[in-house]
Amino acid sequence: MAAPMKTIxxxxxxxxxxxxxxxxxxxxxxxxxxxxxxxxxVYEGEDETLLTNAAxxxxxxxxxxxxxxxxxxxxxxxxxxxxxxxGLDGEFSTVTAxxxxxxxxxxxxxxxxxxGRDQIRSAVASAVRQLRDIGETEVEVDPCGDAEAAAExxxxxxxxxDELKSEDKRKPQVKVxxxxxxxxxxxxxxxxxxxxxxxxxxxxxxxxxxxxxxxKLTPTIFSQIVSExxxxxxxxxxxxxxxxxxKSQKMESFLCVAKGSDEPPVFLEMEYKGTNSSNSPVALVxxxxxxxxxxxxxxxxxSMDMMRADMGGAACVAGSLLxxxxxxLPIYIKAFIPLCENxxxxxxxxxxxxxxxxxxKTIQVDNTDAEGRLILADALCYADTFNxxxxxxxxxxxxxxxxxxxxxxxxxxxxxxxxQPSYMQPTKAAxxxxxxxxxxxxxxxxxxxxxAGNQCIKNRNFKRSQSVSNVKPGWQI
Numbered sequence: 108m109a110a111p112m113k114t115i116x117x118x119x120x121x122x123x124x125x126x127x128x129x130x131x132x133x134x135x136x137x138x139x140x141x142x143x144x145x146x147x148x149v150y151e152g153e154d155e156t157l158l159t160n161a162a163x164x165x166x167x168x169x170x171x172x173x174x175x176x177x178x179x180x181x182x183x184x185x186x187x188x189x190x191x192x193x194g195l196d197g198e199f200s201t202v203t204a205x206x207x208x209x210x211x212x213x214x215x216x217x218x219x220x221x222x223g224r225d226q227i228r229s230a231v232a233s234a235v236r237q238l239r240d241i242g243e244t245e246v247e248v249d250p251c252g253d254a255e256a257a258a259e260x261x262x263x264x265x266x267x268x269d270e271l272k273s274e275d276k277r278k279p280q281v282k283v284x285x286x287x288x289x290x291x292x293x294x295x296x297x298x299x300x301x302x303x304x305x306x307x308x309x310x311x312x313x314x315x316x317x318x319x320x321x322x323k324l325t326p327t328i329f330s331q332i333v334s335e336x337x338x339x340x341x342x343x344x345x346x347x348x349x350x351x352x353x354k355s356q357k358m359e360s361f362l363c364v365a366k367g368s369d370e371p372p373v374f375l376e377m378e379y380k381g382t383n384s385s386n387s388p389v390a391l392v393x394x395x396x397x398x399x400x401x402x403x404x405x406x407x408x409x410s411m412d413m414m415r416a417d418m419g420g421a422a423c424v425a426g427s428l429l430x431x432x433x434x435x436l437p438i439y440i441k442a443f444i445p446l447c448e449n450x451x452x453x454x455x456x457x458x459x460x461x462x463x464x465x466x467x468k469t470i471q472v473d474n475t476d477a478e479g480r481l482i483l484a485d486a487l488c489y490a491d492t493f494n495x496x497x498x499x500x501x502x503x504x505x506x507x508x509x510x511x512x513x514x515x516x517x518x519x520x521x522x523x524x525x526x527q528p529s530y531m532q533p534t535k536a537a538x539x540x541x542x543x544x545x546x547x548x549x550x551x552x553x554x555x556x557x558x559a560g561n562q563c564i565k566n567r568n569f570k571r572s573q574s575v576s577n578v579k580p581g582w583q584i
Contacts, residue, residue: 142244148231151206156174156177172195176195188205189204189237190204228257232261235265239279248283262304263310265283266314326370329397360464361482364481381440393423395445395446396418398449399448402478403458419501441493443486458474465489483500
C-alpha cells in the first residue's frame with residue numbers, strides 16, 4: 108500500500124512545481140529588471156477567458172501571451188484572485204492579471220451597494236499590493252471600466268501608517284498611475300482617475316489621524332495638522348478657537364468633558380466656499396475626543412489603547428473637507444469639531460453633575476463615558492446658528508452599531524425629514540453603503556436616546572446600544 112501513496116505524493120509535488128513555474132512564467136531574462144508593473148483586469152467566466160478592453164488590447168500587442176499564460180492552468184480565476192507573469196512585454200517587468208468578478212454587475216438595491224465598482228476597487232487593491240511586495244516601484248493600473256474605482260482602490264491599498272518606524276522597516280513607496288495606452292477617451296479616463304485619487308487621499312488623511320497615538324495627537328496638535336494640511340487647498344479657511352472663546356460661547360457641556368485633562372480643549376471651525384457664501388451652508392460636525400478613558404466612569408483597561416481613535420468623526424470631517432476642496436465642488440460647507448480628552452482627575456466631571464449646554468438646556472450626567480453627546484450638543488447648537496440646509500453629524504459613539512450592522516456598512520440614523528427618498532438619492536449616487544431600517548410610523552416607539560433636545564441625560568432604562576447622538580425623539584434603532 109506504500110507505493111500508491113508515494114505516487115500520489117509525487118503527483119502533488121509535481122503539481123505544485125508546475126503551478127509555481129506558471130506563476131513565474133518568463134519569456135526573457137530579467138537581469139535588467141525595470142521594477143515597473145502592470146495590473147490588468149480579467150472577468151470571471153465559465154469557459155472562456157474574458158479580458159477587459161485594455162487587457163484584450165495588451166494581449167494582442169504581446170501575441171496572446173497573456174491569454175496563453177492564463178489558460179495554462181485549467182482552474183479559472185475567481186473574483187479577487189490574480190496571477191503574475193514575468194516578461195510578457197519589454198515595458199513592464201511584471202504583469203498581474205486580477206479577476207474583477209462577473210461582467211455587467213451593477214448596483215444591488217437590496218444591499219445598497221454598487222457591487223461592480225466594489226469588485227474593481229478591492230481586486231485592483233489586492234493586485235497593487237502584490238506588485239509592491241514583489242518589489243515594483245511603479246505600477247500602472249487598468250481602469251477596468253471604472254477609472255475612479257480603480258484609482259481609489261490603488262491608492263488606498265498602499266496605505267500603511269509607519270511614520271513612527273525606522274526607515275528600513277517602512278513599506279516601500281510605490282508610484283501608481285492609470286494605464287491609458289488603449290483608452291478611447293484618455294482625458295475623461297484621466298479625470299475620473301484623478302477624482303478617485305482625491306477621494307482616496309481624503310480617506311487616508313482620516314485614517315492617518317485615527318492611527319496616531321494620543322500623545323502625538325492632542326487637541327492642539329490635531330488642530331495644527333488639519334490647519335497645515337488644509338492651508339494648501341483653495342477656498343478653505345480654518346479658525347482655531349481656544350478655551351476662552353469656548354467659555355464665551357457658554358459651552359459648558361463641552362467644557363465639563365475637557366476639564367478632566369491637562370490638555371486644553373480646542374474648537375475647530377472650518378469653512379469651504381465653493382459657491383456663493385451668502386447661501387445657507389451644509390454643516391459638518393465631528394466628535395473629536397482624542398483619547399477617551401471614560402472619565403470617572405472609567406473604561407476597562409483591555410483595548411483602551413483603541414480609544415485614541417475616538418476622534419474618528421472629527422477625522423472624517425477633516426478628510427471630507429480635504430476631498431471636497433481637492434475636487435473643487437460647488438458647495439458651501441461649514442465644519443465644526445470640538446476637540447478634547449476625556450480623562451479622570453480631581454477636576455473631572457462626576458456622575459450626577461448638572462451642566463448647562465449652549466442653548467440653555469440643563470443636562471444631568473449619569474455616566475461620564477457618555478461624553479460624545481455632551482461635546483456634540485454644544486457643537487450642534489453652535490452649528491445651528493448658521494441656519495444650515497442640512498447637518499451631518501459624524502461620531503464614534505458606541506460599538507453596538509458594529510454588533511448590529513457589522514463592519515461592512517455604516518449606521519445612518521435619520522429623522523422624519525430625512526426619511527424622504529430625495530434624501531437617500533445622494534447616498535446612492537456617492538456609492539455610500541448604509542443599512543436602513545424601514546419602519547412605519549405606527550411601529551415607532553418613543554426613543555430613549557439622549558439628544559441635544561432632551562433636558563436630562565438620565566434614564567435608568569437607557570440602553571447603551573441606543574447611544575447615537577443625532578437620533579431624534581420618535582425614532583428607535
